[in-house]
Amino acid sequence: RKEVEQDPGPFNVPEGATVAFNCTYSNSASQSFFWYRQDCRKEPKLLMSVYSSGNEDGRFTAQLNRASQYISLLIRDSKLSDSATYLCVVSGSGTYKYIFGTGTRLKVLA
């Protein structure tokens, strides 16, 4: 089983739609969680960290469910510019190892 698993997609959604991605992780000792965004042939960039109580940044909401070992990302009012691959990232307590999921592709259609 992979340490971090994501549905590869693609998710094709119309502009203005709400879309959600999940990511599961296998190591219950994991402590830090992130969502990164990667545009085609570009480097990954941090979208947002994921906190235990959940957090929101504009149209983006991230949630953590430790009991079920998954994190989620909700995008509201999708824009064409949201088209990208979204990477789930997990780090263990006291380690510097950041493990990436394979990513979920999102295409927002006009």
Place this chain on the structure above:
Amino acid sequence: NAGVTQTPKFQVLKTGQSMTLQCAQDMNHNSMYWYRQDPGMGLRLIYYSASEGTTDKGEVPNGYNVSRLNKREFSLRLESAAPSQTSVYFCASREANTGELFFGEGSRLTVL
């Protein structure tokens, strides 16, 4: 705002050749990383350096060596390149307070 700089951006090698990928960061970060990215596999950690003077293996270290030359620089060396090492390589550094990783633009390596 240079951030993380990788060189070269593109390289074609023949099987058995050696090369070094260079990475430098100007953000005074302690931790640095080398990842490779292949279609369908996501980013996989090759080596990381928690601080100057230390290096540790990641998920896929075989066929690679690293050097943490100083706080700024972390190089990745392929001693005898193989076609299986054809990939996009990313260097990253970690901001200690937030845990955010900052990536270079990537180095696209093809081994024939």
